[in-house]
Amino acid sequence: MQLTNQQSLPVGQAQAWEAxxxxxxxxxxxxxxxxxxxxxxxxxxxxxxxxxxxxxxxFKGKLQLENLQPPTSYTLRFEGQGGAAGHGKGSAEIRLEAVSARETILHYTANAQVGGKIAQIGSRLVDMAAQKMAADFFATFNLRLQERYQVAPEPAPAAAAQGGFARFVAWLRRLFGAA
Structure with missing residues (x-):
């Protein structure tokens, strides 16, 4: 499995490295x-x-950081055992690119191999689970960065900021033609 992506972080490169x-x-x-x-x-x-x-x-795992180039990049090697569920190992290349004093792009490429029951469920499900874990990680990581460095969150578009109940009421009004 290979997972390559990038993520915008709301802090400078030195702060991103520290975090x-x-x-x-x-x-x-x-x-x-x-x-x-x-x-x-x-x-x-x-x-x-x-x-x-x-x-x-x-999963009980071991992590090792290698090729450290502060505050720009490193390699993360990992391996883990999940008992009867299986095992996994691999590496991830992490690179930080400074955009401004308040934005850094984190580039990553992860390669992993899995075995046991995990491998039997199919690469598509494994890939989807890895992508979801990465998305959940970065959502929480960005919130923690905002809290730690007092960064104001990006304003949400009006439609996205509208709560679920308000969207439901608006949909009902459109459906039944109410003003």
Missing amino acids: LNDITLLQAAIPGCESITPTGPNQYEALVTAAIGPVKAK
């Missing part, structure tokens, strides 16, 4: 992460509960 190396912030942002514990220089153990299709398991 990407803060295990407390990362633990709060990684979906299902129960703990991240340092085990050596740039080495960590993580405990994450994840659901991939019908398979839900607690």
Whole structure:
């Protein structure tokens, strides 16, 4: 499986680098992460509960940061065991691109191999689960960045800002021609 994407972060490059190396912030942002514990220089153990299709398991993993080029890039190597659910290993290339003092683009390419029950459910479900986990991570990570660095969130478009009940009422009015 390969996952390549980029994400806009609402902070400068140095702040983004600092946040990407803060295990407390990362633990709060990684979906299902129960703990991240340092085990050596740039080495960590993580405990994450994840659901991939019908398979839900607690994965115990090892993480290692390599090729550190502060505040620009690093490589993250990972491997994890989920008991009967299976196992996975791989790496991710992380690169930060400064856009301005208040915006950084995070580019990433992750490659992973999975085995066991996880591999049996099919690559499409595994890819979808990985994409959802990445989207959930970045949604939470960006909120934490905004809180930490007092960054105002981007204003939502009027239609998106409208609550669910208000959209429902507007739909009913259009449907029945009420003013």
